Amino acid sequence: MENSSIAANVKRILESLPPGVILVAAAKERTPEEVEEALQAGVTHVGHNYVQEAERMIPAIKGRVQWHMIGHLQKNKVKKAVRLFDMIETVDSWPLAELIDRRCAEIGKTMPVLVEVNIGREASKTGVLPEEVDDLVRRISTLLHIRVQGLMTMGPRFGDPEDARPYFRATKAAFDRLAKANIPNVEMRYLSMGMSNSYQVAIEEGANMVRLGTLLFGERHS
Numbered sequence: 379m380e381n382s383s384i385a386a387n388v389k390r391i392l393e394s395l396p397p398g399v400i401l402v403a404a405a406k407e408r409t410p411e412e413v414e415e416a417l418q419a420g421v422t423h424v425g426h427n428y429v430q431e432a433e434r435m436i437p438a439i440k441g442r443v444q445w446h447m448i449g450h451l452q453k454n455k456v457k458k459a460v461r462l463f464d465m466i467e468t469v470d471s472w473p474l475a476e477l478i479d480r481r482c483a484e485i486g487k488t489m490p491v492l493v494e495v496n497i498g499r500e501a502s503k504t505g506v507l508p509e510e511v512d513d514l515v516r517r518i519s520t521l522l523h524i525r526v527q528g529l530m531t532m533g534p535r536f537g538d539p540e541d542a543r544p545y546f547r548a549t550k551a552a553f554d555r556l557a558k559a560n561i562p563n564v565e566m567r568y569l570s571m572g573m574s575n576s577y578q579v580a581i582e583e584g585a586n587m588v589r590l591g592t593l594l595f596g597e598r599h600s
């Protein structure tokens with residue numbers, strides 16, 4: 379892992395993912411050159427945690443990429459975010475959804491979003507509480523310029539990814555419940571969960587979008 383190139387890491391991971399699972403390369407703290415190498419090797423989706431980082435990187439990248447916002451989105455960054463991103467994975471409140479809707483209306487765009495669930499009910503984490511997710515999805519479904527396409531969760535971090543399994547399973551249950559509810563304007567298509575140490579367990583529990591940083595690019599050094 380230490381010695382393998384980004385390109386080799388990407389190819390190995392892409393080959394190992396079951397069909398239909400989308401790899402989102404988590405680009406925080408990486409250079410445009412590193413991300414470019416991942417794209418050359420087959421990455422099609424890149425996730426950013428910060429609007430400012432995305433603002434610098436997006437113009438520097440030549441290929442066609444789907445840009446995902448995967449970090450907490452501050453309200454004062456929404457106006458920029460709706461121009462930069464193809465999907466916002468971290469919608470976790472009605473005021474944020476309403477603001478995204480308003481800013482998208484101004485530029486004639488409809489933003490695909492995932493609703494972020496704080497499935498572990500951790501005080502330190504963003505995301506809507508599990509018992510509030512259905513209500514939030516229903517409310518967002520009334521907005522014209524934002525479209526719910528699934529759920530995202532970070533899940534609690536454990537040394538042993540098996541410990542994360544019940545949280546992934548609970549998120550999948552919420553996803554299935556919402557899919558069955560057939561809410562107009564809501565399409566339960568993507569379930570984004572799992573990071574470098576937990577993505578295999580997440581996929582076993584139904585994730586079809588995984589967000590990997592360390593496994594592709596190596597350890598972060600900050």
Ligand SMILES: *Cc1c(COP(=O)(O)O)cnc(C)c1O
Nearest residue numbers: 404448573574589590591592593
């Ligand atoms: C950093 C990050 C990841 C990837 O984490 P790794 O452990 O490096 O794979 C995934 N999702 C989010 C929201 C992140 O901030």
